Amino acid sequence: MASATERSLVRGESSGGDLTAASAVGLAGIMFALAMVVLFQQLSLTDTVAGVRLVGILGVGLLALGVSVIGLGVASRYGALSATPRASAGLLSGVVSGLLWAVVGGLAGARVLGLGTVGWLLCAVVVGAGAAGFTVLTREDVGTTVPAGAFTALLGLVVLVTIGPSWEWALGWEQQPASLTASITVPTMTLAGSLVGGWAAAVAYGGFGARGRHLGAYLLVYLNAGTIVGVLLVLVGFTVFKGLPGLFRGFEVGLGVGRQITVEHYLFLPFIDFAPGFSLAFDLPFKWPFVMTGVALLNDVNGVWPAIVGTVWLVIGAVLLAVPLGVGAAIFLTEYAERGRFTQLVEVATNGLWSTPSIVFGLFGAAFLVPRFANQKSILAGTITLGFMLLPLVVITTRESLLAVPDEYRDASAALGVSKWQTIRSVVLPAAIPGVTTGVILGVGRIAGETAPILLTMTGAVALPANQALNVLGSFRFTATPPFVANEALLQATTALPYQLYALITAGVGKSSNIADIDQFRWTTALVLLVVVLSFYAIGIATRYYFRQKLNHE
Amino acid sequence: MSRSSRIERYSHAARNTARRLRDSVAGESPVAVALVTVMALSLLSGLVGFLLVSSLTAVPLAIAIVAAAVGWIRYQELTAKVLAGTMTVSTLLILVLIAGFILRESIPVLRYESVTVFGTEIPGVRMFIQTRWDAVSAPVRYSMVPLIHGTLLVTLISTAVAAPLGVAAALFLSEIAPQPVRELVKPGIEILAGIPSIVYGFIGFTILNPWAVEQFNLNGGGTYLFVGIVVGLMALPTVVSVAEDALSSVPESMKSGSLAMGTTDWQTMVSITIPAAFSGVSAAVLLGVGRAIGETMAATVMLANTPRLTEPLVNVFYGQATLTSLIASSYGSARGNQLSALFAAGAILFITVLTLSIGSQYIEARMRRKLGGEA
Numbered sequence: 004m005a006s007a008t009e010r011s012l013v014r015g016e017s018s019g020g021d022l023t024a025a026s027a028v029g030l031a032g033i034m035f036a037l038a039m040v041v042l043f044q045q046l047s048l049t050d051t052v053a054g055v056r057l058v059g060i061l062g063v064g065l066l067a068l069g070v071s072v073i074g075l076g077v078a079s080r081y082g083a084l085s086a087t088p089r090a091s092a093g094l095l096s097g098v099v100s101g102l103l104w105a106v107v108g109g110l111a112g113a114r115v116l117g118l119g120t121v122g123w124l125l126c127a128v129v130v131g132a133g134a135a136g137f138t139v140l141t142r143e144d145v146g147t148t149v150p151a152g153a154f155t156a157l158l159g160l161v162v163l164v165t166i167g168p169s170w171e172w173a174l175g176w177e178q179q180p181a182s183l184t185a186s187i188t189v190p191t192m193t194l195a196g197s198l199v200g201g202w203a204a205a206v207a208y209g210g211f212g213a214r215g216r217h218l219g220a221y222l223l224v225y226l227n228a229g230t231i232v233g234v235l236l237v238l239v240g241f242t243v244f245k246g247l248p249g250l251f252r253g254f255e256v257g258l259g260v261g262r263q264i265t266v267e268h269y270l271f272l273p274f275i276d277f278a279p280g281f282s283l284a285f286d287l288p289f290k291w292p293f294v295m296t297g298v299a300l301l302n303d304v305n306g307v308w309p310a311i312v313g314t315v316w317l318v319i320g321a322v323l324l325a326v327p328l329g330v331g332a333a334i335f336l337t338e339y340a341e342r343g344r345f346t347q348l349v350e351v352a353t354n355g356l357w358s359t360p361s362i363v364f365g366l367f368g369a370a371f372l373v374p375r376f377a378n379q380k381s382i383l384a385g386t387i388t389l390g391f392m393l394l395p396l397v398v399i400t401t402r403e404s405l406l407a408v409p410d411e412y413r414d415a416s417a418a419l420g421v422s423k424w425q426t427i428r429s430v431v432l433p434a435a436i437p438g439v440t441t442g443v444i445l446g447v448g449r450i451a452g453e454t455a456p457i458l459l460t461m462t463g464a465v466a467l468p469a470n471q472a473l474n475v476l477g478s479f480r481f482t483a484t485p486p487f488v489a490n491e492a493l494l495q496a497t498t499a500l501p502y503q504l505y506a507l508i509t510a511g512v513g514k515s516s517n518i519a520d521i522d523q524f525r526w527t528t529a530l531v532l533l534v535v536v537l538s539f540y541a542i543g544i545a546t547r548y549y550f551r552q553k554l555n556h557e
Numbered sequence: 558m559s560r561s562s563r564i565e566r567y568s569h570a571a572r573n574t575a576r577r578l579r580d581s582v583a584g585e586s587p588v589a590v591a592l593v594t595v596m597a598l599s600l601l602s603g604l605v606g607f608l609l610v611s612s613l614t615a616v617p618l619a620i621a622i623v624a625a626a627v628g629w630i631r632y633q634e635l636t637a638k639v640l641a642g643t644m645t646v647s648t649l650l651i652l653v654l655i656a657g658f659i660l661r662e663s664i665p666v667l668r669y670e671s672v673t674v675f676g677t678e679i680p681g682v683r684m685f686i687q688t689r690w691d692a693v694s695a696p697v698r699y700s701m702v703p704l705i706h707g708t709l710l711v712t713l714i715s716t717a718v719a720a721p722l723g724v725a726a727a728l729f730l731s732e733i734a735p736q737p738v739r740e741l742v743k744p745g746i747e748i749l750a751g752i753p754s755i756v757y758g759f760i761g762f763t764i765l766n767p768w769a770v771e772q773f774n775l776n777g778g779g780t781y782l783f784v785g786i787v788v789g790l791m792a793l794p795t796v797v798s799v800a801e802d803a804l805s806s807v808p809e810s811m812k813s814g815s816l817a818m819g820t821t822d823w824q825t826m827v828s829i830t831i832p833a834a835f836s837g838v839s840a841a842v843l844l845g846v847g848r849a850i851g852e853t854m855a856a857t858v859m860l861a862n863t864p865r866l867t868e869p870l871v872n873v874f875y876g877q878a879t880l881t882s883l884i885a886s887s888y889g890s891a892r893g894n895q896l897s898a899l900f901a902a903g904a905i906l907f908i909t910v911l912t913l914s915i916g917s918q919y920i921e922a923r924m925r926r927k928l929g930g931e932a
Contacts, residue, residue: 359910
C-alpha cells in the first residue's frame with residue numbers, strides 16, 4: 004500500500020460507547036479462542052469452569068455479545084454514540100447477512116417447523132431476503148449491528164435452550180449414517196457467532212462509516228492471516244512433538260560409539276611387492292540409529308537410512324536433468340528467440356506442465372520410462388520423472404530472473420564488441436544466478452516430498468536393511484554390448500522417504516518386518532521427511548533473503 | 558480455400574522458415590553448420606530409438622554428445638544457441654509426450670467401453686452414461702462417473718476453503734501487513750506449500766479421520782468433507798502467491814490517487830485494487846482449483862478408494878474415491894483394461910487441469926494488457 008496513508012486525526016475522548024464496543028470485540032476474541040479449544044478437544048462441553056458448565060458459558064457469552072452489538076447499533080441510531088454512519092451498510096454486508104440468515108431460516112424451517120425440501124428452501128429464501136433487505140435499506144449503524152447481533156444472540160439462545168451436551172441430529176442417510184453432535188455443532192456455532200459479532204463490534208468501535216468498515220475488515224483479514232500461520236505451526240509442531248522421541252532413540256555421543264569408517268588408499272604398482280598407501284579406520288563420534296540404520300531383525304532401533312539414500316539420489320538425478328535443460332530453454336526463450344508464436348507456445352506449455360498433477364507425471368513415467376529401462380520400476384525412471392516435474396519450475400524462475408537483468412548490461416557488453424553468447428555467459432547469467440538458485444532449491448523441496456510419481460515408477464520393497472541402501476557410484480561397469488555402460492543400482496527398485504511413509508500408512512508394513520512400535524516409527528519417518536523437505540525450503544528462503552540484502556546494500 | 562492456394566501458402570511458410578534458418582547460420586563456417594546439424598539429427602534419431610525401445614539408442618546419443626563437445630570447443634557461439642534451442646523444443650516435447658502416452662494407454666478401455674448408436678460405434682461413451690466400476694465380477698465396467706463425482710465434491714469443498722482464505726491472505730500480504738509481519742507470514746505460507754502431501758495425508762489419516770468418526774458418529778474412515786478441507790489447505794498457498802502477484806501488479810499511482818481523495822486503505826482496496834486485479838485474482842482461484850483437482854496422496858491415504866457414488870449425492874460424509882486417489886491406490890494391482898481405465902482417469906485429469914491452466918493464463922495476459930494500457 005502507498006506510504007501516503009493517512010491516520011486518523013484526533014478523535015473524541017474514549018466514551019462509554021467506545022468501551023462497550025472494545026469489550027464486545029474482546030468478548031468475541033475470548034469466544035473464538037474457547038471454541039478452538041473445544042474443537043481441538045482440550046476441553047469438553049461438560050467440563051465446568053468456575054462452577055458453570057462450558058456449554059452454558061458459550062451460550063451466555065454469545066447471547067451477551069449479540070445483545071451488546073444490538074445495543075451499540077441502537078445507541079448510535081439515537082445519537083448516544085459519537086459515530087459517523089452512512090445511509091446504508093452496503094451491498095456486500097447485505098449479501099453476507101442475507102446468506103447467514105438464509106441458513107438460519109432454512110434450518111428453522113426444517114428442524115422447528117418440520118417442513119419438506121420445498122418448504123425449508125422457501126423459508127430460507129424469505130428469511131435471507133428479509134435480512135438482506137433490512138441490512139441494505141436501514142441506516143448503516145442499525146443495518147450492520149441488528150442482523151449481526153440478532154444472529155449471534157440467536158445462536159447463543161439455541162446453545163443455551165435447545166442444545167445440551169448430548170444433543171444429536173441424525174441426518175438420516177442410510178448407507179453412511181452421519182449425525183451432527185453437540186461437540187461439533189456448539190463450537191462451530193460459537194466460531195460463527197464470534198466472527199459475526201466481533202466484526203460488527205469492530206465496525207461499531209470505529210464509529211461506522213469508512214473508518215468502522217476499515218476496522219471491521221482489518222480484524223477479519225488479520226485473524227485470517229494469523230489462523231493460517233497458526234495452522235502451519237500446529238501441523239509442524241505436532242509432527243515434531245510426536246516424532247521426536249523416536250528420532251533420538253539410541254542416540255549416543257562419545258568416542259568410539261558409532262559405526263567404523265575405513266578410508267583406504269593403496270597404489271598397486273606392477274613388479275613391486277610393496278604397495279605404498281595408507282589405511283585409516285576410525286569410529287564416528289556419534290551413533291544415531293534411526294537415521295543411520297535400516298530395518299533388520301537384530302537391530303535394537305530400526306531406521307530409515309535406505310530411504311534417505313534413495314531420496315538423495317532422486318533429488319540429485321532430477322537436478323542434473325532439469326537444471327541444464329531448464330536454464331538452456333530459458334536462455335533461448337529470453338535471449339535468442341524473438342517474441343512470437345513460438346515463445347508464447349512454449350510459455351503456455353511450461354505453465355501447463357507446472358500445473359500438471361503429479362500423478363499424471365507418474366502415469367507418464369510408468370508408460371514411457373519404465374518399459375524402456377529394463378521393463379521394471381527403477382530409480383532411473385523415478386528420478387527422470389521427477390526431473391520432468393522440476394523442469395517447468397526451473398524454466399519459469401530462470402526466465403523471470405533473466406528478464407530482471409537490466410538491458411543496460413547487455414548493451415554495455417555488446418558495445419565492447421563481445422559476441423552474444425559471451426555476453427550471456429559472462430554478464431547475463433551471473434547476474435541471474437541468485438534467482439535461479441532460489442527457484443531450484445524451492446523446487447527441489449517440492450519434488451523431494453512427492454510420493455505419487457515415484458509410487459508408480461520406482462518403488463519396490465519398503466523396509467530395507469541398511470546394507471541394501473542404494474550404491475550408485477559403486478555399481479558402474481562397462482559392457483561390450485550397447486549401451487556399453489551399465490549400472491544395476493540405477494535399474495533397481497528402491498525406496499524413498501515419502502514412499503516409505505505411504506507404505507507404512509496403507510499396507511501396515513512393519514508388523515511383519517520387525518518394527519516394534521509401528522506408530523512411533525511412522526511419526527518419526529514423517530518427521531525426518533518434514534525435516535529434509537523443510538530444510539530445502541529454509542535454505543531457499545534464506546538464500547533469497549541473503550541475496551536481497553546484498554542487492555539492497557550495493 | 559482452393560487446394561492450390563493452400564499449397565502455395567504452405568510452401569511460402571516453408572520458404573520463410575528456410576530463409577530464417579539460413580539467416581541464423583549466415584556467417585558461420587560450413588563445418589560448424591555441419592557439426593550442429595549432425596548433433597541435431599543424431600539427437601532426433603536418439604529420441605526415435607528411445608521411443609522404439611531400441612538398445613542401439615546409445616549410439617546416436619553418443620554421437621550427439623561428441624558432436625556437441627567438439628562444437629563447444631571449436632564453435633561455441635553457434636553450438637550454445639543450437640543447444641539452447643534444442644532444450645526449448647524438449648520442454649514442448651515433454652508435454653506432447655505426456656499427452657500422447659497417456660491417451661495411447663487409455664485406448665483399450667475406450668474401445669471396451671464403446672457404445673453402438675445407430676450402427677456406428679462411439680468409443681468411451683459407456684464410461685460416462687452409467688455408474689458402475691467393477692473390475693472383477695461381471696459385467697466388468699469402468700465408469701468414470703463416481704470418480705468424477707468424488708473429485709468434484711473434494712474440489713468444491715477445498716475451493717470453498719482455499720478461495721476466500723487465500724484471497725484474504727493475499728490482500729493481507731500485498732496491501733495490509735507492515736513490512737516485518739510480511740517478512741514472517743510470506744515464508745510461512747511458502748512452507749505451508751512445502752509440507753509434503755503425504756504428511757498432510759498422514760495427519761489426516763491418523764488424527765482427522767478418527768476425530769471425524771467420533772464427532773459425526775460415522776461408521777467408518779475417510780470423508781470427502783475432511784479430504785476437501787485438507788486439500789483446500791494445500792491449495793491455499795497457490796491461491797495466495799498468484800493472487801498476491803495480481804494485487805501488487807496494480808499500479809501504485811492508481812492506489813495513491815484514491816488515497817489522495819481521503820479514502821481509507823480498505824476503501825481503496827475495495828473500490829480500486831480488487832476491481833483492477835479482479836481477473837488476476839480469479840486466475841489465482843482457477844490455479845488453486847487445478848491444484849485441488851490434481852492433489853493425490855492426501856486423498857489416497859484418507860479415502861476408502863472404492864469407486865461408488867454416494868447416497869444421496871451430496872453426502873460428503875462418505876469417502877469413496879477421486880480420480881487421483883484411485884490411480885495411486887490401485888495402479889500396483891491393475892492389469893489390462895483396468896490399467897487402461899486408470900490411464901483414462903489420468904487423461905481426464907490432465908485435460909481438465911491443462912484447460913484450467915490455459916484459461917488462467919489467458920485471463921492473466923488480458924489483465925496485464927489492460928493494466929499496461931491504462932497505467
